[in-house]
Amino acid sequence: xxxxxxxxxPRNTLxxxxxxxxxxxxxxxxxxxxxxTWPAPAGATSIKKFEVYRYDPETEKNPRIxxxxxxxxxxxxxxxxxxxxxxxxxxxxxxxxxxxxxxxxGSCSMNIDGTxxxxxxxxxxxxxxxATIYPLNHLPVIKDLVPDLTHLYAQYALxxxxxxxxxxxxxRERLQTPEAADAxxxxxxxxxxxxxxxxxxxxxxxxxxxNGNRFLGPAVLLQAYRWLADSRDEAxxxxxxxxxxxxxxxxxxxxxxxxxxxxxxxxxxxxxxxIKKMIVERRN
Amino acid sequence: xxxxDRPLSPDIQxxxxxxxxxxxxxxxxxxxxxxxxxxxxxxxLIAAAAGPAAYSALHGFLASWLGLVLLLGWTFSLFFxxxxxxxxxxxxxxxxxxxxxxxxxxxxxVAISIALTLTSWIISFGMKG
Amino acid sequence: MAAKRxxxxxxxxxxxxxxxEGVGHWWLQRVTAVALVPLSLWFAASLIACARDDYGALxxxxxxxxxxxxxxxxxxxxxxxxxxxxxxxxxxxxxTDRIKIPTVIVIHLxxxxxxxxxxxATLRIAFGG
Numbered sequence: 078x079x080x081x082x083x084x085x086x087p088r089n090t091l092x093x094x095x096x097x098x099x100x101x102x103x104x105x106x107x108x109x110x111x112x113x114t115w116p117a118p119a120g121a122t123s124i125k126k127f128e129v130y131r132y133d134p135e136t137e138k139n140p141r142i143x144x145x146x147x148x149x150x151x152x153x154x155x156x157x158x159x160x161x162x163x164x165x166x167x168x169x170x171x172x173x174x175x176x177x178x179x180x181x182x183g184s185c186s187m188n189i190d191g192t193x194x195x196x197x198x199x200x201x202x203x204x205x206x207x208a209t210i211y212p213l214n215h216l217p218v219i220k221d222l223v224p225d226l227t228h229l230y231a232q233y234a235l236x237x238x239x240x241x242x243x244x245x246x247x248x249r250e251r252l253q254t255p256e257a258a259d260a261x262x263x264x265x266x267x268x269x270x271x272x273x274x275x276x277x278x279x280x281x282x283x284x285x286x287x288n289g290n291r292f293l294g295p296a297v298l299l300q301a302y303r304w305l306a307d308s309r310d311e312a313x314x315x316x317x318x319x320x321x322x323x324x325x326x327x328x329x330x331x332x333x334x335x336x337x338x339x340x341x342x343x344x345x346x347x348x349x350x351x352i353k354k355m356i357v358e359r360r361n
Numbered sequence: 362x363x364x365x366d367r368p369l370s371p372d373i374q375x376x377x378x379x380x381x382x383x384x385x386x387x388x389x390x391x392x393x394x395x396x397x398x399x400x401x402x403x404x405x406l407i408a409a410a411a412g413p414a415a416y417s418a419l420h421g422f423l424a425s426w427l428g429l430v431l432l433l434g435w436t437f438s439l440f441f442x443x444x445x446x447x448x449x450x451x452x453x454x455x456x457x458x459x460x461x462x463x464x465x466x467x468x469x470x471v472a473i474s475i476a477l478t479l480t481s482w483i484i485s486f487g488m489k490g
Numbered sequence: 491m492a493a494k495r496x497x498x499x500x501x502x503x504x505x506x507x508x509x510x511e512g513v514g515h516w517w518l519q520r521v522t523a524v525a526l527v528p529l530s531l532w533f534a535a536s537l538i539a540c541a542r543d544d545y546g547a548l549x550x551x552x553x554x555x556x557x558x559x560x561x562x563x564x565x566x567x568x569x570x571x572x573x574x575x576x577x578x579x580x581x582x583x584x585x586t587d588r589i590k591i592p593t594v595i596v597i598h599l600x601x602x603x604x605x606x607x608x609x610x611a612t613l614r615i616a617f618g619g
Contacts, residue, residue, distance in 0.1 A: 080460050087379070090377075094377065094378070095376070095378055103374065104369065107369045107370075188375065192379070211375055215369060225367065231502070234500055283385075286373065319508045321510055321513060322512055331453075332382055334381050336381075354455055389579065392575050392579075393576075396576055443531070446526075446527070450520065450527075484538050
């Protein structure tokens with residue numbers, strides 16, 4: 078079974094999850110319990126079940142899985158449409174992030190059927206029965222499908238994602254050749270600068286699960302590479318110093334879950350390898 | 362405003378195993394298996410240096426059922442870690458990051474390591490007679 | 491826990507700052523890996539070829555100077571690669587310093603000791619009677 082691009086779905090599912098105990102390394106307050114089932118309205122013919130992670134911070138209760146039966150005849154095609162329909166017609170307390178509904182803002186990133194993707198670009202017909210919807214992995218949950226991204230944003234700030242120059246400010250733009258621009262945007266539009274910071278990759282990285290407090294993760298490292306590769310930036314050495322750390326960069330063991338899951342088809346794994354090559358190059 | 366009592370969303374408990382993560386963890390397990398076999402290799406050398414008595418004791422264990430099972434596991438670990446290790450070296454050089462290449466090279470590493478394991482064992486048993 | 495909340499996310503992410511090193515370990519892991527590709531293939535092939543040999547034949551084989559050299563090179567590359575690899579595994583999964591740091595030290599010293607033991611055993615066979 079050969080995957081050619083990240084939007085390709087696997088044909089078979091040999092293993093739905095790793096063979097670890099159900100509550101492996103799960104703290105008592107994170108343990109998931111069974112929740113309610115919300116049946117479809119009478120007369121609905123095309124019913125699909127969605128099992129959705131729920132958590133209410135206002136109560137002392139643990140997170141739970143609620144099952145919603147959705148009538149697909151009156152629902153849009155995407156998983157986000159189903160979530161909207163559930164919120165509008167079935168359970169208004171369901172909470173999730175969303176904005177553009179066309180796969181460019183990165184708000185609705187979540188774990189659908191075990192892998193991370195944007196809810197607005199995932200067809201319902203491409204999900205399992207029942208479809209399982211969880212928030213992005215290994216992050217504190219604020220409510221339902223809304224994870225706390227504060228730490229990830231702090232890691233992003235750490236790499237100083239802005240142009241750093243010493244040379245005097247030019248009269249007009251800082252010029253760049255088309256090839257140099259392609260290094261950032263990608264000749265196919267899938268370069269590091271095209272990242273929408275949805276954090277699907279970082280949430281799917283086992284190294285970030287185990288060492289996320291110090292390992293920067295693929296999204297942030299992809300952006301670090303974006304600035305390293307920018308011909309107009311003049312702080313390359315300083316940026317590499319900041320990255321060369323056994324935890325910040327070298328917790329990456331090329332697992333490549335990141336490249337596999339990117340909903341925009343970008344390649345964080347390749348960018349991280351390029352950073353490692355630059356670090357070797359500067360001492361050779 | 363961060364609270365300390367927020368639940369953590371599940372990770373390995375629900376994430377779908379994919380070729381990427383599965384081959385990576387097998388690479389780690391085989392590495393650990395080889396690390397357990399390496400002292401055994403030193404023991405083998407010391408036994409050989411110590412004399413025929415010490416050597417035949419070790420040889421007896423290796424020829425037992427348990428010893429053969431461990432040797433089979435060790436052989437597969439060696440060949441898989443080697444094939445996947447070469448795949449890693451290509452990545453370190455910057456090659457092979459397109460998803461299709463990741464998948465083709467991954468399946469190739471699995472197939473070649475199984476083939477090498479079977480071949481080496483068949484040949485070894487063939488040498489007996 | 492309360493003290494943790496008083497620090498900003500950004501400050502906690504900064505930690506003690508970048509170590510500004512790490513490429514040495516990464517590079518040596520790759521160099522020993524490259525050395526191990528031919529060396530481990532040679533070792534596996536030799537084991538298969540000598541699978542049914544008796545003790546005397548084994549000693550004769552290890553006596554040959556080029557075999558001694560290859561064996562010593564294999565032991566050095568293997569145990570260095572193993573020490574670096576196991577260190578990374580421990581750093582990944584063990585986060586309490588008072589367990590992690592002694593474990594990493596033991597791994598390095600243990601691998602060094604095993605390598606020396608293996609080399610000395612090999613040399614004893616090579617130079618012995």
